[in-house]
Amino acid sequence: MAEGKIIKALSGFYYVLSGGEVFQCRGRGVFRKHKITPLVGDEVVFQAENKTDGYIMEIRERKNELIRPPIANIDQAILVFSAVQPDFSPGLLDRFLVLIEAKDIRPIIVISKMDLTDHKTKPIVEKYANDYRSIGYEVIETSAVTKDGVALLLPYLEGCTSVFAGQSGVGKSSLLNALRPDLQLKTNDISTHLGRGKHTTRHVELLEIGGGLVADTPGFSSLEFNEIEAEQLPLCFPEFRERAHECKFRGCTHIAEPKCAVKAALEAGEIQSYRYEHYLSFMEEIKERKPRY
Structure with a gap:
């Protein structure tokens, strides 16, 4: 067994970089069974008799992953x-x-x-x-x-x-x-x-x-917040995140709560109004999202 990193995925083949060489591999059926798709960037264990006929046997735990691009x-x-x-x-x-x-x-x-x-x-x-x-x-x-x-x-x-x-x-x-x-x-x-x-x-x-x-990566022009919950959104705006501890209420959404440090900073011109407007729009989008089952 050898270890390497997937550097390209194309037409059902995964190209694994290992020891300065690239091996063309397929994913084992076990991945389909467990609904795991190997991704570019994955650290993997593979076996290959030659450079064009290998199989990915295991995918190491990921520290993060994106859907678009995958x-x-x-x-x-x-x-x-x-x-x-x-x-x-x-x-x-x-x-x-x-x-x-x-x-x-x-x-x-x-x-x-x-x-x-x-x-x-x-x-x-x-x-x-x-x-x-x-x-x-x-x-x-x-x-x-x-x-x-x-x-x-x-x-x-x-x-x-x-x-x-x-x-x-x-x-x-x-x-x-x-x-x-x-x-x-x-x-x-x-x-x-x-x-x-x-x-x-x-x-x-x-x-x-x-x-x-x-x-x-392939270019794209629309993204959805399918994996982000409403309470997580304020943490994704650094200028909100750094002021959150000054808000009166813990878990403040920075929308309707009194004595909100983010809204105070907005009124003082310390936070850009378009950033706050985007935040409100994103929050509405997340709240209107159909629940996942």
Whole structure:
């Protein structure tokens, strides 16, 4: 028996990195029986007589996992959002951040396509960037075309397993190509008819970049809070979390309770109103969700 890490899953095959070599494996039927699907990022035990005919025998316990994209054992999430084309969306970014915070994965915000901003759009994007920095998030402004800011990402990647995620068309593959030009990942332009990105990445794969492993993932434009409960949501907003102990009531939802430190900070301008509005919207969405049985 050998041990390794799944670095790619494609068409029912799992490609396991072990000892510097990659083995093509299938999952055993026992996984289907127990409704466990091997994921990219899984640490596994496998057996293989050669490099193209192996079987995954065991999946080690995961420290975390994501559903969309399907990946496990992530150290950090590089959330790529374009400044324009498509326009920077704080609402969608906050949705990503909540899902990442709920999994206790470190988020790093990357704003791409800064070279396409003009005198109107650049100040707007930079204000948002500074808002998120003030919360405590790392924010890196980049351009895959001019290479500005790209090198700033490399120290974050070293020794970590990172997932690149974001809306379709924001330039994730272009950014990865800028970090490692020999990858030559397929990229595509924004669909002018639909106004959103075309999917260019069709599967999840871990790539060796900057001394770490980076997952290039299929782009997607909608996420749901299926695994997050109402009482967990306030903990997914760092600026709420750090003030919660000052609220009068333990377990304060920061909505209708009196003497709420979060609402006081909101009124004082210490918390961005759009972040609070997104919080209220997400809370309503979670409360209206059909119960799971």
